[in-house]
Amino acid sequence: MSSLPQILFLLVLGASGYILYKRISYLRQTILLGKPLARNDRPRERWKTMALVAFGQKKMFKRVGPALLHLIIYVSFVVINLEVLEFIIDGLAGTHRIFAPFLAGFYTLAMNVFEVLALGVLISCVAFLVRRNGMKVPRLSSAELKGWPKLDANLILWIEIVLMLAILTMNASDQLLAYRGVEGYIPLGGLWISSSLQGLFDGLSSSTLLLVERGAWWFHILGILGFAIYVTYSKHLHIFLAFPNTWYANLEPQGKIPNMEVVTQEVKSMLGLQATPEPTDQADIGRFGAKDVPDLSWVQVMNAFSCTECGRCTAECPANLTGKKLSPRKIMMDTRDRAEEISRANAAGKDGVNDGKSLLGDYISQEEINACTSCNACVEACPVNIDPLSIILELRRYTAMEESGSPAQWNAMFQNIETSFAPWKFPPTDRFNWAAKVNQEDTKPTTNE
Amino acid sequence: MSNTYQVPTMAQKAAAGETPEVLFWVGCAGSFDERYQAVTLAFTKILTKVGINFAVLGEEETCTGDPARRAGNEFLFQMQAISNIQVLDGYGIKKIVTACPHCFNTLKNEYPALGGNYEVMHHSQFLQGLIQEGKIVMKGGGEYKGKRITFHDSCYLGRANNVYEAPREIIKALDMELVEMKRCRSKGLCCGAGGAQMFKEPEKGNKDINVERTEEALQTGAKTIAVGCPFCLTMMSDGVKNKEQEKQVQVLDLAELIARDQGLSG
Numbered sequence: 001m002s003s004l005p006q007i008l009f010l011l012v013l014g015a016s017g018y019i020l021y022k023r024i025s026y027l028r029q030t031i032l033l034g035k036p037l038a039r040n041d042r043p044r045e046r047w048k049t050m051a052l053v054a055f056g057q058k059k060m061f062k063r064v065g066p067a068l069l070h071l072i073i074y075v076s077f078v079v080i081n082l083e084v085l086e087f088i089i090d091g092l093a094g095t096h097r098i099f100a101p102f103l104a105g106f107y108t109l110a111m112n113v114f115e116v117l118a119l120g121v122l123i124s125c126v127a128f129l130v131r132r133n134g135m136k137v138p139r140l141s142s143a144e145l146k147g148w149p150k151l152d153a154n155l156i157l158w159i160e161i162v163l164m165l166a167i168l169t170m171n172a173s174d175q176l177l178a179y180r181g182v183e184g185y186i187p188l189g190g191l192w193i194s195s196s197l198q199g200l201f202d203g204l205s206s207s208t209l210l211l212v213e214r215g216a217w218w219f220h221i222l223g224i225l226g227f228a229i230y231v232t233y234s235k236h237l238h239i240f241l242a243f244p245n246t247w248y249a250n251l252e253p254q255g256k257i258p259n260m261e262v263v264t265q266e267v268k269s270m271l272g273l274q275a276t277p278e279p280t281d282q283a284d285i286g287r288f289g290a291k292d293v294p295d296l297s298w299v300q301v302m303n304a305f306s307c308t309e310c311g312r313c314t315a316e317c318p319a320n321l322t323g324k325k326l327s328p329r330k331i332m333m334d335t336r337d338r339a340e341e342i343s344r345a346n347a348a349g350k351d352g353v354n355d356g357k358s359l360l361g362d363y364i365s366q367e368e369i370n371a372c373t374s375c376n377a378c379v380e381a382c383p384v385n386i387d388p389l390s391i392i393l394e395l396r397r398y399t400a401m402e403e404s405g406s407p408a409q410w411n412a413m414f415q416n417i418e419t420s421f422a423p424w425k426f427p428p429t430d431r432f433n434w435a436a437k438v439n440q441e442d443t444k445p446t447t448n449e
Numbered sequence: 450m451s452n453t454y455q456v457p458t459m460a461q462k463a464a465a466g467e468t469p470e471v472l473f474w475v476g477c478a479g480s481f482d483e484r485y486q487a488v489t490l491a492f493t494k495i496l497t498k499v500g501i502n503f504a505v506l507g508e509e510e511t512c513t514g515d516p517a518r519r520a521g522n523e524f525l526f527q528m529q530a531i532s533n534i535q536v537l538d539g540y541g542i543k544k545i546v547t548a549c550p551h552c553f554n555t556l557k558n559e560y561p562a563l564g565g566n567y568e569v570m571h572h573s574q575f576l577q578g579l580i581q582e583g584k585i586v587m588k589g590g591g592e593y594k595g596k597r598i599t600f601h602d603s604c605y606l607g608r609a610n611n612v613y614e615a616p617r618e619i620i621k622a623l624d625m626e627l628v629e630m631k632r633c634r635s636k637g638l639c640c641g642a643g644g645a646q647m648f649k650e651p652e653k654g655n656k657d658i659n660v661e662r663t664e665e666a667l668q669t670g671a672k673t674i675a676v677g678c679p680f681c682l683t684m685m686s687d688g689v690k691n692k693e694q695e696k697q698v699q700v701l702d703l704a705e706l707i708a709r710d711q712g713l714s715g
Contacts, residue, residue, distance in 0.1 A: 062636075255609025256558035260523045264563060267527040289521060318639040318662075323655030371652040374519050374644030375604035380635050396521030409649035410520045417525055421511035422477040423648050432507040434479070434486040435456040438493055 009091035009221075016225040023232035030343035031305060033353075034298035035286075039248050046247045049385070054246040059383040063312075066131075069124040073160070076117035077239065080167070083114055087221045097174075100186045108188045115171065115193035118164040125157045125164075132157070139311030144330040149235065149309055156236050163223045170216035172197040173209050180206055241306035242384040248299050249385035254376045257393060260288070289397025292358040293339045296394060303386040304336035313378035313388055319371040326371040328378035328388035334363035335391060360395045369395045370407055456493055458507040459540045469504040471575075472542045474556065476549035477512050478679030484686065485548075485679040491708035492548055492572055498713065499584045503546075509536055513555040520645040527563065530555075534565035548572040548704060550605035550678045551643075557610070571606055573615040573677045573703050580622050587710050589624035598625040599671040601662065601685060602637030603678035616677050619703050623710060628669040638662050640688075642680035663688025667698065674700045 040046075052058045057074065060067040086099050100107045132140050132153060145153070171194035178185035201209060231237055238245075252258075268274045290296050313328035314320050320327050338359045345352030360369075372392045379387050399405045406414070413423045421428050455461075462469050473496065479489040496503050514529030537545075545567050547553050557569035570578075579585045598620055606612045613634045620627045632638045641651065641658030651657060663685055666674045674689070676682045685700045701709075 253554075253558050253610050255554040255605050257518055259559070259562035260527075263523045263527050264531075267524060267531055271528070271531060273531070288523065316636070318641060318658045319652070319654070321638075322641075322651075322658050322661055324652045326652070367652055370649075371654075372644050373604070373639045373641060373646050373658070375639035376608040377604075377636075377639065380608050393519070393521070396519075397523055398521070400521030401523060406520055406522070407649050410522075410645060413520070413645065413648040414517060414522050414525055417512050417514070417517055417529065421529070422481060423512060423516050424477065424481055426481045428511070429508060431475075431480045431510060432456075432458075432505075434475075434489050435493075435505075435507070437486065437490055438454050438456055438497075 003094060006092060006094045012222065012225065013088065013091070016229060019229050020232070023229065026343065026347065027232060027237075027305065029346075030339050031301045032298055033294050033339055033342060034296045034301035035294070037297035037299050039299060042251055045251055046249075049249055049251070050243055050247045053249075053383070053385055054242040057383070059381075059385075062381070069127055072117070072120040072124045076121045079117055080114050080121075081224075082110075084221070084224055087217075087224075091221065096184050097186055100188070108191075111171065111188055112192045115168065115191055118167050119193050121160055122164045125161045129154065129157050139315040139329075142311065142314065142327065142329075144327055144333060145309065145311075149333070152234050152236075153309070155230075156234065159223070159227055159230070163220060163227070166216045166220040166223060168194045168197055170213055170220060173201050173213035173216065176201055177206065177209055177213060180209075182206055182210070235307065235309045238306050238308035238384060241302065245302055245306035246385045248302065250387055250390070254379055260397075263288070287398060288401040289399070290391070290394035291360050291398045291402070292353065293335060293342055294353055295398070296335070296391060300387070300391055300394075301335065301339050303388075303391075304332045304339060306384050307332040307336065307386055308384075309333065310383065312381040312383065313386070316377040316381040318373055318375060318377065324367075324371040325365065326368045328392075331364060331368070331388045331391055332386060335359060338363050360398060364395060366399065366405065369399070372396075454497070456507075457504040458509075459504045459542070460507070460509065462504045463540055467502075468541060470502040471544045471546050472537070472540075473503050473505050474545050474547035474549075474552055475505055475510060476547055476552045476679065478683075479548055480510070482679060482683070485682060485702075488548055488679070488682070488702040488704050491702070491713065492704040494708055494713040495576070495579075495585070495704060495711065498711065499579055501579075506536065513552045515551040515555045516645040516648055518555070518559070519643070520648075530560055530563050530565070534560060534563055537565060537567065542567060544568045544570070546570045546572055546575045548677070548679070548702065550603045550609070551680070554605045554609050571610075571612055571615070571677065573606070573619060574612060576703065576707060577615040577618045580619065585707065585711070587622045587624065587707070588712070589622075589710070591710070593623060593625050593673075593706075593710070596625050596673065597628050597669065597671040598623075598673040598675055599628050599630055599666050599669040600633075600675045601630070601640065601666060601681055602634055603676065603681050604637070604639050604643050606677055607637050608635055616675065616703055619707065620675060623706055625673070628671050630665045630669055632665065638665065640678075640681040640684035642684045647680045647683070657688075657691075659684035659688040660691050663692055667692060667694060672698050673706075674698065675703055675706060676700060677703050 057067065057071060060070055086097065089098050090096055103110065131137060171191050174185060175188060175191060175194065176198055178187040201212060204212065231239065287295060293301060309329060311329045317326060317328050342352035345355060369392050372389065374389060376389060379389055416423055416425045420426055457469065459472065475489055478485040511533060512529055513533065514526035517529065518526035545556055547556065550571060553569055553571045556567060576585065580587065600616055600620060602613065617627060638661065639658060640662050666685065674685050676685055682700060682702055689695050689698050689700055
């Protein structure tokens with residue numbers, strides 16, 4: 001037998017590995033545009049969150065229908081990819097179904113399980129295509145999905161459909177060849193799903209069938225390698241990033257906004273509670289809040305790359321539901337797109353950060369961030385624990401503290417707090433006036449009755 | 450004995466060498482908002498009637514800084530927080546109860562990072578505790594018996610701090626029929642006032658959030674909408690007025706419901 005296919009396979013595998021390595025390095029660099037943030041506390045709780053939310057898909061099940069279809073695709077992805085191991089060994093060693101003789105009956109069972117899952121994926125992907133394009137699900141047809149995001153979503157579904165068809169075609173032709181006694185092909189005793197496709201290929205000569213089988217094999221493995229590379233350009237990155245993203249998720253109560261230590265030092269010295277802080281490297285302090293991606297933390301940037309644009313956040317957002325411009329999903333998409341813009345320019349030897357553009361202003365508008373009620377519905381809704389609210393807050397901090405650009409009514413509220421110690425303009429001396437309204441009769445203790 | 454009952458302040462207690470069991474943090478809305486003053490009064494009356502050794506800060510209380518922080522003004526927030534912590538620690542306060550989920554969240558979750566560590570309870574939790582201990586025995590019956598009521602989850606009580614049961618336990622004790630809205634508990638829809646929205650006009654849209662939420666509340670058929678937050682109270686009351694239902698539908702705070710049950714008139 002010629003070893004040409006083996007050499008070709010090795011080349012393809014090597015090239016894909018190299019491209020993937022480059023893409024992963026690029027993504028890593030892009031995510032690390034964000035500021036350092038140590039979030040390694042409470043590891044037990046973090047593993048548990050990851051196990052429940054990413055591995056266990058806990059939050060997906062807030063919507064049972066899509067959750068079940070998604071679960072089928074997810075389980076199949078994990079399980080069917082076990083077969084890729086065999087593909088790679090076969091491809092490199094020039095063998096065919098190398099595990100079959102060792103695993104015997106179990107191998108047949110495994111193939112049958114793969115086939116059932118493949119059929120499940122086919123059905124789920126078709127259902128998702130219909131749902132995404134035929135039914136008017138608001139979160140799947142919003143403005144921010146126009147263009148590439150919509151195409152990306154559909155491409156992924158089509159690729160999965162085609163890959164599953166390739167597996168079934170391969171198995172059907174493979175088993176026909178085995179029954180005809182063609183050398184190297186191993187009868188597996190009837191595969192549950194692909195056997196019903198055999199009628200399509202029965203009329204073909206063994207040599208044509210061999211082409212079909214090899215074609216499907218190559219198509220499938222090339223498809224998988226291609227898909228792996230495609231994922232790094234796609235919203236579909238969540239299949240990997242969901243895991244670190246849930247591990248590094250915020251474990252504090254959702255209502256808690258993290259303290260800005262830099263501000264604490266200044267405020268304490270203003271109030272005479274501690275000595276004025278040493279004027280350390282002013283350049284290192286950076287700006288208050290965030291204007292652009294490098295002002296965010298790396299976890300926030302990772303959040304953006306973990307987003308698969310499902311829009312559950314936006315569907316729950318009270319501002320978006322009532323026609324305001326804010327969409328938490330768009331906040332994440334903008335953050336990712338801006339991070340990539342910076343990273344691409346950096347890679348091309350330019351200064352991506354100082355290109356005259358910024359996340360706030362060129363991507364996200366004041367109108368959007370001003371509409372947020374900080375209600376945490378988006379955070380609660382996200383199946384992979386993304387926190388759009390934390391980004392909105394950083395943008396607001398920049399606006400308020402660096403630009404004094406908050407809405408006029410907020411500036412008035414700030415002033416009221418400064419001068420009257422309440423957000424409304426009441427004299428502080430009136431604060432206790434309510435107490436005069438408590439009557440004696442109402443307040444007799446009942447304890448000694 | 451004077452005719453007017455004096456709400457005890459921390460300053461008085463300290464002067465008398467007493468340490469009250471709990472500080473009632475009234476909040477800006479509870480102090481100044483005319484409608485929410487009724488809630489402050491209702492809660493004060495309940496505390497007094499039950500014989501809780503409490504006090505308020507009176508004129509020494511100032512804004513927790515919540516709206517400033519959420520609008521992005523971290524400086525102002527920390528100025529408020531650090532000053533408040535000085536006052537609270539000056540009186541050696543250990544335990545705080547408040548009827549405002551925003552104050553509750555800030556005092557409980559955000560003051561510790563600035564050195565203020567207290568046991569903080571929302572009044573719904575405090576009141577539920579009193580009911581559980583048998584210190585408040587609901588009379589039940591009366592005009593509310595078996596009547597439909599719905600509860601609006603406040604973001605800063607629910608999602609922000611996972612307090613979902615205490616308010617519902619109170620309603621259960623009232624002998625009323627609780628009908629949940631479609632979006633409740635962790636899926637509860639905001640009233641529209643959080644994140645400092647209370648202090649500005651909403652951004653351009655096709656509907657006000659409080660109207661959307663009120664419509665949902667009205668769909669339950671309940672004639673009473675219970676809330677546990679001053680901002681939610683304002684937003685839901687405005688929503689009810691917008692729907693011209695103010696004659697039929699009441700928006701009441703949990704403390705007011707209990708006070709009415711106990712015959713503590715407003």
